[in-house]
Amino acid sequence: MTDDLDDLKSLMNAATPQPDAARKAENIALAQKNFANLQGSRGELRPTSDRPKPGFITGVRHMLNILTSRGALTASTALVAVGIIALTPLGTHLIPQSSDAPFIPPAVQEAPATTQMRETEADEPAIAELSAPMVEMEMAAQDMAGQGIAQSAAKSNIRMAAPSSPTMMVDAPVIMPQNTTESFANADANPVVTATQSPVSTFSIDIDTASYAIVRNSLLKGQMPDKDAVRVEEMINYFSYDYAAPSEEAAFAPTVTLSQTPWNSGTQLLEIGIQGAEVTERPPLNLVFLIDTSGSMQDANKLPLLKKSFRLMLGQLRPEDQVAIVTYAGSAGQVLDPTPASERTTILNALENLSAGGSTAGQAGLQQAYATAAGMAQDGDVSRVILATDGDFNVGLHDPDALKDYIADKRASGTYLSVLGFGRGNLDDATMQALAQNGNGQAAYIDTLSEAQKVLVDQLSGALFPIADDVKIQVEFNPATVAEYRLIGYETRTLKREDFNNDKVDAGDIGAGHQVTAIYEITPSGSPAILNDDLRYATAQTTGDSDELAFLRLRYKAPGANTSTLIETPISADISGNASFATAIAGFGQLLRDGTYLGDWSFADAIELADKTKGDDPFGYRAEAIQLMRLAQSLSAQ
Numbered sequence: 001m002t003d004d005l006d007d008l009k010s011l012m013n014a015a016t017p018q019p020d021a022a023r024k025a026e027n028i029a030l031a032q033k034n035f036a037n038l039q040g041s042r043g044e045l046r047p048t049s050d051r052p053k054p055g056f057i058t059g060v061r062h063m064l065n066i067l068t069s070r071g072a073l074t075a076s077t078a079l080v081a082v083g084i085i086a087l088t089p090l091g092t093h094l095i096p097q098s099s100d101a102p103f104i105p106p107a108v109q110e111a112p113a114t115t116q117m118r119e120t121e122a123d124e125p126a127i128a129e130l131s132a133p134m135v136e137m138e139m140a141a142q143d144m145a146g147q148g149i150a151q152s153a154a155k156s157n158i159r160m161a162a163p164s165s166p167t168m169m170v171d172a173p174v175i176m177p178q179n180t181t182e183s184f185a186n187a188d189a190n191p192v193v194t195a196t197q198s199p200v201s202t203f204s205i206d207i208d209t210a211s212y213a214i215v216r217n218s219l220l221k222g223q224m225p226d227k228d229a230v231r232v233e234e235m236i237n238y239f240s241y242d243y244a245a246p247s248e249e250a251a252f253a254p255t256v257t258l259s260q261t262p263w264n265s266g267t268q269l270l271e272i273g274i275q276g277a278e279v280t281e282r283p284p285l286n287l288v289f290l291i292d293t294s295g296s297m298q299d300a301n302k303l304p305l306l307k308k309s310f311r312l313m314l315g316q317l318r319p320e321d322q323v324a325i326v327t328y329a330g331s332a333g334q335v336l337d338p339t340p341a342s343e344r345t346t347i348l349n350a351l352e353n354l355s356a357g358g359s360t361a362g363q364a365g366l367q368q369a370y371a372t373a374a375g376m377a378q379d380g381d382v383s384r385v386i387l388a389t390d391g392d393f394n395v396g397l398h399d400p401d402a403l404k405d406y407i408a409d410k411r412a413s414g415t416y417l418s419v420l421g422f423g424r425g426n427l428d429d430a431t432m433q434a435l436a437q438n439g440n441g442q443a444a445y446i447d448t449l450s451e452a453q454k455v456l457v458d459q460l461s462g463a464l465f466p467i468a469d470d471v472k473i474q475v476e477f478n479p480a481t482v483a484e485y486r487l488i489g490y491e492t493r494t495l496k497r498e499d500f501n502n503d504k505v506d507a508g509d510i511g512a513g514h515q516v517t518a519i520y521e522i523t524p525s526g527s528p529a530i531l532n533d534d535l536r537y538a539t540a541q542t543t544g545d546s547d548e549l550a551f552l553r554l555r556y557k558a559p560g561a562n563t564s565t566l567i568e569t570p571i572s573a574d575i576s577g578n579a580s581f582a583t584a585i586a587g588f589g590q591l592l593r594d595g596t597y598l599g600d601w602s603f604a605d606a607i608e609l610a611d612k613t614k615g616d617d618p619f620g621y622r623a624e625a626i627q628l629m630r631l632a633q634s635l636s637a638q
Contacts, residue, residue: 184228185430187491189596192523194532195479202474202500204493204507205274205516206231207462208436209455210421210429212238213445215592216624217424219631225592229429232589233489236517236582239621243275243515251468252276252510254554254569257577261521262587262609263601266529269583270485270520270571272473272552279465279512285321285384286338286376287464290369291354292389293327298356301447302423306388307351309420309452314348316460317341324372325350328365329358338376366406373415383415384464387435391421391428407438408506414560416509418463420455421445433492440469440509454619462511468556470507470564473518474500476551481573483530484523486597488586500555503564510556519586521597522549549573581622584610588629603633 193201211234218225246253255273289310297303317323318341325336325347336350369385377383407417417439419432424447436443442463444455455463472495477485487494499505510516523529554567588606590598607629614622 180424181426181428182226182229182424183428183430184226185433185492186228186231189590189593190487190489190491190494192484192486192531192597194484195477195482197535199477199479200474200497201477201485201487201520202472202495202497203487203490203518204495205471205473205510205518206233206490206493206508207237207510207514207516208234208433208443209238210432210443210445211235213447213451214421214427214429216628217445217447219628219635222631222635224632224635227593230589230592231489231492232586232593233493233518235589236489236519236585237515239581239585239625240515241273241517241580241582242615243273245275246277250277251556251558252471252554254552254567256552256571256575257580258549258575259577259579259583262579262583262605263598264521264529266527267521267523269579269586270522270550271577271580271582272475272518272520274471274510274516274554276462276467276510276512276514276516279461279467282382282461282465282512284378284381285317285464286373286378286381287317287321287323288369288373288376288383288385289323289325290365290385290387291325291327292329292365292387293354293356294329294359295357296390296426297423299423299425302390303354303356305446305449305452306420306422307354308449309446309456310351310388311348312449312452313456313460314341314344316457322376323347324376326365326369326372327354328368329356334368334372338372363406370410370413370415374413377414382465384441385415385417385439386420387417388420388422389432390423390426391432404434404438407435411438411440416440416466419443422447437508438506440466442511454621458619459513462514465512466509466559467512467514468510469559469561470503470505471510471516471554471556472500472505472507474553474555475520475571476553477522478546478548478550479525480546481525481549482522483525483527484532485520488519488521488590490518500553503557503562517582519582547573549575579609579613581610581613581615584613585625588625588632592632603629603636607633 208231211229211231214229215225215235218229243255244253252274255275257271257273259269259271261267261269291303291306293303297306314323321341322338323336323341324334324338326334335354336347339346341347366385366387369387373383373385411417417435418441419436419439421427421429421432421444427445432443435441444451444463446452446455474497493508495505495507508516523531548570550571552569552571555564556567557564584606587598587601587609588603590596591601591603591606595601607626610622610626610629614626617623
């Protein structure tokens with residue numbers, strides 16, 4: 001038996017060729033030469049795992065990254081094997097010529113013979129690179145099905161995790177959030193102020209409601225809103241309250257109440273409400289719809305929702321009203337000449353024919369809209385441009401300060417500007433605020449048809465027909481009764497004390513039937529809730545009647561007037577009331593920002609207070625707010 005084995009070994013050794021040292025050295029030199037050649041730049045970037053050449057193999061590689069199950073990996077491996085065999089040039093072999101010489105296909109003698117593994121960063125999983133023959137072969141099969149697989153995966157919003165090792169173990173897909181370029185206009189919350197040092201608080205009114213709708217949109221999507229998107233005053237002013245109507249000769253009337261602060265037993269809430277007068281007979285209205293038709297407006301919650309919203313609004317116009325439509329994308333253009341509102345079919349057809357595409361020439365659009373409005377204006381008419389956009393002014397005059405100056409010059413002509421925001425993702429809130437505040441108009445955000453109903457139907461008169469311009473509020477607190485105070489919200493609306501009497505300083509405007517609410521949290525003198533220590537060298541101020549809490553001043557102009565009118569009234573320390581629904585919303589808004597001054601007060605407390613103070617709710621807006629509080633409570637606990 002031993003002799004037979006020895007004979008077999010001898011035969012095998014004789015059949016096996018001996019290593020050829022010269023041939024081995026030649027092959028090594030050739031491989032090194034090929035490798036060096038492939039390292040240089042040949043007019044294009046070297047393919048890598050994250051920058052491959054397109055083609056069949058690229059698609060297969062992408063598919064391997066996507067598939068996660070063992071069965072799928074097995075199937076895809078078989079597909080790759082079939083593809084390699086099918087693409088192997090005829091007349092070549094897959095077996096090396098000798099045990100020492102790696103096989104080099106004749107068609108690609110310049111290529112390295114083995115598959116390479118690219119070294120990666122510590123946080124980037126290694127991925128097997130295709131060898132040069134594979135790269136060359138895939139260029140001949142770019143139109144095969146694998147290319148389609150790669151493109152389909154690339155179009156989705158899913159990033160597939162790369163394998164953590166060469167064994168092709170693939171992680172589960174990771175859903176990546178959409179990139180956004182949203183920006184919001186806001187400032188740090190107003191601080192607590194000592195009445196002895198700074199007894200006077202001055203600010204411009206705000207009738208905008210965009211912040212509340214943006215907050216709602218975020219919460220309904222299961223996300224806590226961006227803190228800068230929360231402007232508490234706009235959340236408060238989203239709702240209507242039971243304020244006294246003004247007398248026949250007055251543009252508006254103030255209502256003041258004092259109640260216990262629900263989140264701090266040592267402070268009180270001073271609520272100042274302003275009720276605008278209703279308009280019984282309104283003048284003819286000239287409307288210019290300035291519509292953003294850039295490519296970013298193609299989403300369903302943008303241009304399509306805009307069309308539906310304006311259809312609702314047209315039903316509220318009268319035959320003597322006129323409508324024109326100006327659009328802007330790569331350039332501005334007028335798609336509907338001034339047309340009587342009675343010609344609804346003509347107007348609706350112009351709306352329906354709009355489509356999205358191009359960049360955003362906001363400056364050209366504004367110029368065209370104002371020129372159109374100027375041509376429509378007649379004595380006694382009200383002219384207004386309504387800008388509908390997602391806020392992306394990426395071509396032309398887009399800086400908020402530059403826009404502010406431009407709009408300020410145009411409002412002197414009597415044409416006001418309102419801004420309606422649509423959609424999310426690239427909402428430029430800062431630009432929208434600059435436009436609306438300086439155009440003597442309102443900024444609203446429309447995310448549903450119900451919101452369009454509220455803004456463009458239920459509140460149409462208040463949005464379009466001004467009754468008072470440049471409305472400013474100034475409150476002087478009596479240091480004898482008030483130790484400290486802070487204004488809740490209005491951070492972007494504060495004014496200098498001297499601005500109150502300066503009629504050249506712009507402020508907010510009130511439309512017919514509009515309401516404005518402002519809330520101060522005040523700390524009575526002697527309260528244990530006082531946050532600031534007395535100054536060593538300060539002189540105590542006890543001026544004024546000790547029965548007065550504060551002194552309220554309101555200043556406004558009649559529409560088109562250059563000189564303001566002043567209203568003054570003392571605020572008695574004896575007034576009292578109960579916490580209102582506005583208080584619950586004020587607390588809710590502060591919780592969404594940071595809740596710095598709320599102590600242990602929570603979303604649950606806001607919900608309880610809102611339930612108690614909901615009152616009449618004919619359209620369900622307050623019930624919706626309570627539901628949003630519940631959503632915020634759940635999301636904040638995650």
